[in-house]
Amino acid sequence: MIRQQLLMPSPEDLADFLNRHTRSRDCLVQVAGLAEVTYQGRAASTADVGTYLVVVKQDGSLQIHHPTGIKPMNWQPKTDSITARVDEDVCMLLASRRSPEELVQVVFLEPQMALALELAQAGGFVLRGSEAEMQQTLAEHPELIEPGLRVLNRELMVESGGIDLYARDAQGRYVVVELKRGRATQHAVSQLARYVRSVEGKLPAKAVVRGILAAPSITTPARLELENRGLEFREVSALPQATAAAGGPVAQPSLFD
Amino acid sequence: MIRQQLLMPSPEDLADFLNRHTRSRDCLVQVAGLAEVTYQGRAASTADVGTYLVVVKQDGSLQIHHPTGIKPMNWQPKTDSITARVDEDVCMLLASRRSPEELVQVVFLEPQMALALELAQAGGFVLRGSEAEMQQTLAEHPELIEPGLRVLNRELMVESGGIDLYARDAQGRYVVVELKRGRATQHAVSQLARYVRSVEGKLPAKAVVRGILAAPSITTPARLELENRGLEFREVSALPQATAAAGGPVAQPSLFD
């Protein structure tokens, strides 16, 4: 499982190590130690000399972590080229990609440890409580939004984006439904308004198009904006109160049974 | 620099290791091996048995990586409590937080390696090319947007959000400027329109309020929407064409000299 581990490697050994294990694309490689990092691309950054943890995954993605925080200090989601070389007696790692053109450069001043790990294939991963799941549930049970609602489309593409649910109400009026898995914000109201306008533009003039924002809750400013624009809110619980019991699995929410 | 390393630890040893080093809050702890992961909180997830890399940083943030991808499979940005215990002859890691109430649980079925690293304090970190920097530059040189423009406020708060730059033009008309460091989308147009409406609502009726979207580029649909709404676009390069030379630092963009 540990493919190889080096302690205090020389620049040459580290460069060899990095080139060999990143090229094979079958293990996760990390280097910890004193380094400098620069990035140039959509933005640009420099990190002074410090102790960082550099991780290169099998797909060539790169992340450079400092001691705290969930997000890496520097990263590269995917790399077109990742190479190490020795320059002026230090090992440098160059990770670049095109589109966008970006380059992350790590200068290892005092590498303390290099480690190559074999991570065998992962098992299945399932996420519940996404907006996509909410959409499916509500498409199958539109009465949870409003009695008499009939769903015509899911993810209907209009010029301004994709309409989560496109429907008709009991009176035959068209309804645009925008879903949010969390608290709805002004951003969601803007989206909904944009979609309603797009639909109105496609229908014969003066056709009434209702807009419904369906979410577990809504911010106060968003509610005001919504009402100003003649749009509506429906409370739809995405993940109803979990009976939080630390350590144990919790019953699935009613909406997702 | 390597505080401690265990190979194939027993459940008891691993639990001790995790509790000791996460509690001290002065090193980065990682465990690699066969594990199962469940998450319950704003959403819920399960990961089947697989080989993962678990990292706990000094601030108690947790990330669980699978073999590929820049983003962790599961994570916890900050934890109120992080504890390991032995249950049914396996070591489990429980990382929880309130607000939002969330729990990540890792069951280590076959831990291969545990490692505690001391990452000394990092050096300074500087990022260039952010929207904030763009805002400062343009506040000091509003003529880059338009001759005769005078900036009245930066980040002016109105009910619908914060206006990047609030200004008056050469004819004395109020101008709302929305900045984007990257290509402007319909979302940006919505924001700008919202701010313009808010400002119009505060000024005497019929006051003319201009809205300018300043960005290096704009999507075609956004441009159409913008023009439909009587708003304007100004090209403002955030990071002008970098003279990309792999390996070497690049001259800073003119906007940020």
Next chain:
DNA sequence: GCCTAGGTCCCGTCT
């Protein structure tokens, strides 16, 4: 705590 908005956002998806 709520709310807004930026991000080198990343990522999937569809045109």
Next chain:
DNA sequence: AGACGGGGCCTAGGC
């Protein structure tokens, strides 16, 4: 490729 929206987004800043 461009474009759009979701995300357990995370994080910072204002109130």
